[in-house]
Amino acid sequence: xxxxxxxxxxxxxxxxxxxxxxxxxxxxxxxxxxxxxxxxxxxxxxxxxxxxxxxxxxxxxxxxxxxxxxxxxxxxxxxxxxxxxxxxxxxxxxxxxxxxxxxxxxxxxxxxxxxxxxxxxxxxxxxxxx
Amino acid sequence: xxxxxxxxxxxxxxxxxxxxxxxxxxxxxxxxxxxxxxxxxxxxxxxxxxxxxxxxxxxxxxxxxxxxxxxxxxxxxxxxxxxxxxxxxxxxxxxxxxxxxxxxxxxxxxxxxxxxxxxxxxxxxxxxxx
DNA sequence: TAACAAACGTTATATTATAACACTATGATA
DNA sequence: TATCATAGTGTTATAATATAACGTTTGTTA
Ligand SMILES: [Zn+2]
Ligand SMILES: [Zn+2]
Ligand SMILES: [Zn+2]
Ligand SMILES: [Zn+2]
Numbered sequence: 001x002x003x004x005x006x007x008x009x010x011x012x013x014x015x016x017x018x019x020x021x022x023x024x025x026x027x028x029x030x031x032x033x034x035x036x037x038x039x040x041x042x043x044x045x046x047x048x049x050x051x052x053x054x055x056x057x058x059x060x061x062x063x064x065x066x067x068x069x070x071x072x073x074x075x076x077x078x079x080x081x082x083x084x085x086x087x088x089x090x091x092x093x094x095x096x097x098x099x100x101x102x103x104x105x106x107x108x109x110x111x112x113x114x115x116x117x118x119x120x121x122x123x124x125x126x127x128x129x130x
Numbered sequence: 131x132x133x134x135x136x137x138x139x140x141x142x143x144x145x146x147x148x149x150x151x152x153x154x155x156x157x158x159x160x161x162x163x164x165x166x167x168x169x170x171x172x173x174x175x176x177x178x179x180x181x182x183x184x185x186x187x188x189x190x191x192x193x194x195x196x197x198x199x200x201x202x203x204x205x206x207x208x209x210x211x212x213x214x215x216x217x218x219x220x221x222x223x224x225x226x227x228x229x230x231x232x233x234x235x236x237x238x239x240x241x242x243x244x245x246x247x248x249x250x251x252x253x254x255x256x257x258x259x260x
Numbered sequence: 261t262a263a264c265a266a267a268c269g270t271t272a273t274a275t276t277a278t279a280a281c282a283c284t285a286t287g288a289t290a
Numbered sequence: 291t292a293t294c295a296t297a298g299t300g301t302t303a304t305a306a307t308a309t310a311a312c313g314t315t316t317g318t319t320a
Contacts (some may be wrong), residue, residue: 267314267317269314274307275305275309276305276308277307279302280302282299285296287297288294290293
């Protein structure tokens with residue numbers, strides 16, 4: 001329900017950088033980019049990243065240890081994420097497909113496990129790299 | 131098509147350990163477990179892991195940086211993987227659901243990207259932890 | 261204002277993964 | 291058989307990613 005949320009100074013700095021970026025950013029690359037703003041240590045980045053993920057403003061691309069801004073104004077606090085990743089140019093795009101999202105959210109295993117969250121990563125070649 | 135493949139000494143050692151394990155194993159935990167067998171360096175582990183993944187015998191759980199044996203005798207060389215992960219006890223199970231697999235393999239984005247591979251990770255609480 | 265929670269800054273360290281180089285075994289091929 | 295390519299090995303070093311722990315500061319709320 002995309003509620004407006006206010007972030008702290010460091011959180012906002014990190015969010016701004018990720019939102020401006022064209023692609024996924026790695027934690028240490030964010031760090032190097034904000035040292036002029038007085039952020040000096042990985043902890044400060046990782047703490048901000050944690051909060052932003054929790055808030056659904058960014059997502060972690062697990063296969064790349066990198067972070068992207070959420071395209072969907074908050075992704076229900078990151079409970080259902082899907083990405084397409086080009087294996088050549090490494091461009092990442094968040095997939096917003098209502099049907100896919102519903103299908104996966106409803107999916108349940110035989111084993112009696114109730115899922116609260118999923119993350120899906122598709123790999124291939126983008127138009128340009130094909 | 132699960133073709134029988136022969137592995138080198140180190141590859142076999144690593145595969146054996148992962149197959150015997152009850153849950154996902156981390157690279158360095160594998161390393162500590164095979165030092166008696168003459169494997170001394172991370173490189174040796176990571177090289178074996180790479181080959182085993184390529185062969186579809188094991189999978190990497192990206193959200194945990196850990197490795198599990200393939201349950202489905204080879205997963206078409208790891209092109210379509212899905213896992214359920216308990217957020218409490220961290221147990222991981224490979225999901226073998228023909229319908230899910232077909233659905234995702236057929237899924238294509240609007241953007242004109244053709245997918246070759248996907249990895250899906252579900253999170254929740256298992257029966258025991260519920 | 262007192263109390264508490266959240267955020268901050270900092271140093272140190274743990275964990276995960278790769279680079280680089282020299283050596284060995286194997287099998288194909290000319 | 292010589293030689294060549296390929297895959298695997300062993301080793302040292304280092305890069306990249308992430309967290310622990312501690313004390314201070316700031317912001318909220320009672
Ligand atoms: Zn999102
Ligand atoms: Zn591309
Ligand atoms: Zn498998
Ligand atoms: Zn559990």
